[in-house]
Amino acid sequence: MRVYLAGDSYLKQTLTRLGNEKVSELFLLRTFVTNEPWFEPYYKICKDVILDSGAFSFMSGKDVSKINWEEYVEKYAQFVVKNDIKHFIELDIDAIVGFEEVKRLRKKLENLTNRQPIPVWHKSRGKEAFLKDVVDYDYIALGGFAIKNWKRKDYKFIEWFIKEAHKNNTKIHGLGFTNFSMLDTLKFDSVDSSSWTVGSRYGSISKFDGKKVVNISKKPGTKCVNQSELAFHNFNEWSKFQQWALYNL
Amino acid sequence: MKINELKFDDKNFNKHTEFGMGLLEKSLRENGAGRSILIDKDNNIIAGNGIIEAAGSVGFENIKVVETTGDEIVAVKRTDISLNSKKGRKMALADNATAKADLEWDEEKLESEFKLEELKDWGVMLETSFSDKELEDFFEKDDTSNSKEPKSIVCPHCGKSFEI
Numbered sequence: 246m247r248v249y250l251a252g253d254s255y256l257k258q259t260l261t262r263l264g265n266e267k268v269s270e271l272f273l274l275r276t277f278v279t280n281e282p283w284f285e286p287y288y289k290i291c292k293d294v295i296l297d298s299g300a301f302s303f304m305s306g307k308d309v310s311k312i313n314w315e316e317y318v319e320k321y322a323q324f325v326v327k328n329d330i331k332h333f334i335e336l337d338i339d340a341i342v343g344f345e346e347v348k349r350l351r352k353k354l355e356n357l358t359n360r361q362p363i364p365v366w367h368k369s370r371g372k373e374a375f376l377k378d379v380v381d382y383d384y385i386a387l388g389g390f391a392i393k394n395w396k397r398k399d400y401k402f403i404e405w406f407i408k409e410a411h412k413n414n415t416k417i418h419g420l421g422f423t424n425f426s427m428l429d430t431l432k433f434d435s436v437d438s439s440s441w442t443v444g445s446r447y448g449s450i451s452k453f454d455g456k457k458v459v460n461i462s463k464k465p466g467t468k469c470v471n472q473s474e475l476a477f478h479n480f481n482e483w484s485k486f487q488q489w490a491l492y493n494l
Numbered sequence: 495m496k497i498n499e500l501k502f503d504d505k506n507f508n509k510h511t512e513f514g515m516g517l518l519e520k521s522l523r524e525n526g527a528g529r530s531i532l533i534d535k536d537n538n539i540i541a542g543n544g545i546i547e548a549a550g551s552v553g554f555e556n557i558k559v560v561e562t563t564g565d566e567i568v569a570v571k572r573t574d575i576s577l578n579s580k581k582g583r584k585m586a587l588a589d590n591a592t593a594k595a596d597l598e599w600d601e602e603k604l605e606s607e608f609k610l611e612e613l614k615d616w617g618v619m620l621e622t623s624f625s626d627k628e629l630e631d632f633f634e635k636d637d638t639s640n641s642k643e644p645k646s647i648v649c650p651h652c653g654k655s656f657e658i
Contacts, residue, residue, distance in 0.1 A: 301654070302654070309647075367650065372633040391653035392650050421651055426605050
């Protein structure tokens with residue numbers, strides 16, 4: 246299983262320090278922002294990058310009714326083509342514009358890039374939409390985990406989604422699915438996690454124990470003196486887990 | 495040893511039930527202490543978190559510790575009770591009834607410690623199977639959409655909330 250590392254905590258320094266040979270083994274999930282030239286070379290260097298549309302962070306502080314989504318999709322498509330990105334996520338802004346409009350924007354994105362984006366299934370889309378997407382697309386994602394739209398008691402249904410996708414030879418990504426203890430029973434093709442960034446924020450040290458990453462909290466009353474060093478260390482430990490997961494989950 | 499020297503298991507797989515905890519307290523009040531608990535070398539409770547919680551509420555203060563390395567069975571001998579008495583039979587009933595009523599698995603904690611196969615070996619079946627009807631109900635009930643005009647939005651990917 247591919248575990249894409251998402252989020253940003255001294256990532257620029259970390260990737261520079263790791264060097265291209267090591268970076269070429271990595272799977273990352275990045276968010277599309279219009280002005281971040283430093284990362285662009287890494288789309289080619291990394292083993293694979295999934296690009297998220299960034300539509301939600303783009304809306305921050307804006308009058309949503311005035312956002313020109315046509316223009317946004319065009320810029321997003323341009324970026325995908327320019328950087329030859331194979332895996333990129335649709336604008337799943339159902340909560341803002343409705344599913345019909347999301348589908349229209351998806352089609353536009355598809356036409357502009359001449360490749361398929363990754364649709365993200367949300368519960369509000371219903372069963373039929375999922376069953377159609379697994380037929381129409383090679384790679385789909387299950388969303389809503391980060392905002393707890395999936396209640397714990399509903400996790401048992403995830404297996405059904407995975408089976409339906411695989412029945413159609415479609416890959417399935419658990420977007421923000423960080424329940425790592427379930428990953429050896431739930432056969433997602435990929436998931437992403439920004440957990441590696443949490444340690445440097447709260448001063449805890451990540452350690453890959455050969456099967457999972459454990460976090461060692463700093464002692465009460467102590468302070469982390471070098472956050473970028475900690476971020477580098479934690480990223481490294483998570484990348485070890487990523488390599489292990491690739492062949493063992 | 496004093497009861498407050500014991501340490502509760504922070505990964506206790508049993509969430510306990512209100513009814514079960516009530517029965518434990520009732521039994522301690524009416525019958526006194528019965529079966530022993532199990533602690534590790536550092537006084538962490540391996541088994542018996544519920545009974546110690548109930549004993550604390552009822553007012554027990556002292557713990558008699560029998561040290562062992564697992565090669566002998568430790569029996570608690572109640573010298574004041576005969577099995578063939580009303581009280582003896584009541585204790586036997588209470589012992590079984592409390593065990594049954596006070597168990598509620600903490601599935602999240604179990605899943606984080608054990609594989610499903612290991613749990614099955616112990617007869618612990620989590621609610622991972624479902625019927626077609628349950629699946630249909632899951633799709634039917636959409637409790638995720640918000641009909642009100644939103645003032646803030648939450649990114650479904652990272653969980654961050656944005657003012658709009």
